[in-house]
Amino acid sequence: MCVPGCQEALHANLSRRRFFTGAAAASFAATAIVEAEAQTKTAKKPAAATKAPVGQSYFKGVVDLTHTMSPEFPTFFGVPGIELQKQYDFKKDGFNLNWWKLLEHAGTHLDAPIHFSEAGVTADAIVAGELVVPLAVIDVRKQAEKNPDYLMGIEDVLTWEKRFKKLPASCCVAMLSGWGGHVGDAAKFTGKDASGTFHFPGVAPELAEWLLKERSVLGLAVDTLSLDHGPSKDFKTHHIWLPAGRWGLENVANLEKLSPSEAILVVGLPKIKGSTGGPVRLIALV
Numbered sequence: 001m002c003v004p005g006c007q008e009a010l011h012a013n014l015s016r017r018r019f020f021t022g023a024a025a026a027s028f029a030a031t032a033i034v035e036a037e038a039q040t041k042t043a044k045k046p047a048a049a050t051k052a053p054v055g056q057s058y059f060k061g062v063v064d065l066t067h068t069m070s071p072e073f074p075t076f077f078g079v080p081g082i083e084l085q086k087q088y089d090f091k092k093d094g095f096n097l098n099w100w101k102l103l104e105h106a107g108t109h110l111d112a113p114i115h116f117s118e119a120g121v122t123a124d125a126i127v128a129g130e131l132v133v134p135l136a137v138i139d140v141r142k143q144a145e146k147n148p149d150y151l152m153g154i155e156d157v158l159t160w161e162k163r164f165k166k167l168p169a170s171c172c173v174a175m176l177s178g179w180g181g182h183v184g185d186a187a188k189f190t191g192k193d194a195s196g197t198f199h200f201p202g203v204a205p206e207l208a209e210w211l212l213k214e215r216s217v218l219g220l221a222v223d224t225l226s227l228d229h230g231p232s233k234d235f236k237t238h239h240i241w242l243p244a245g246r247w248g249l250e251n252v253a254n255l256e257k258l259s260p261s262e263a264i265l266v267v268g269l270p271k272i273k274g275s276t277g278g279p280v281r282l283i284a285l286v
C-alpha cells in the first residue's frame, strides 16, 4: 500500500502524463531515445537499450540520484566500502560472476531505524509503500559554501514551504548542500582536518525533532557522508530520527538536477534479512 500523500502525488503525476499525447508524446519519446543513446555511447549498452524505457512514457524524465560505488568512494571509516572478487571469468568459465564484500553504510545508502536503536525496524522490514515518496529538495548550497559545518535548520524548511507549499505528507526531505560534487576528492568530501575531525554539512537535531512533531516526513536525505554534520560526536540527529521509525539516505547524488518540489523518489533497497541499511539505487521520477 502506498503511504498517505504518495498515492495522491503519483496519481497527479500520472494524470499529468496522460495529457501528453500526439506530438508531445512523440517529442518525449524522441528525447528519451536521444538520452538513452547518449547513455549507450558511454556505458556500452546493447543496441536494444536505445529504445525509450517504459517508465519514460509516464514521466517526463528519470534522474539517477546514485553515485557509482567503488573501493575508492570516501567512507566514514576511511576504509574501502566494497571489495569485488572475481569468482568466475567469462574467458575461462563461460560467464562472469563476482563476490561482493560490502559495508552496509557506504556509498549512496539507506540507514534503517535499527541502525540507531536496539529493536528498530530492519531494512528488509521497511514496506515498499514507504520507499516511494514525494521528495522535497532544500537548497542550502549558499549557506554551506560559507560554512562547511552548516546545519540545515527549521528556517530553511520554512523558506522552502513559503516558496512552494507545505511539505507533502509522507515525503522525504533532502538537503542539497553541493557536497555531491566533491565525491571525487575525498579530502574535500570528508573535510577531515589535522585533528581527524570531519567538516561537511548536515541536518540540525532541532529540525529532525520539528519534522517529527510538526510534519509528516518518512525520510531524511543528505548529499554528504552523514545525517549529522561532520564535527558531530554524539550523532544527535541519527539518535532522534532513526529510533522514531524513520529512514535516512546518505551520499545522495544529483539533487541539483531536480525540481525542488515535484519529484517522486523511488528507493531501491535490497531486502537482506536483518540488515541495518544498505546500498541503494535512488531514482527520481520527474
Ligand SMILES: [Zn+2]
Binding pocket: 105, 106, 109, 110, 111, 250, 277
Ligand atoms: Zn548510514
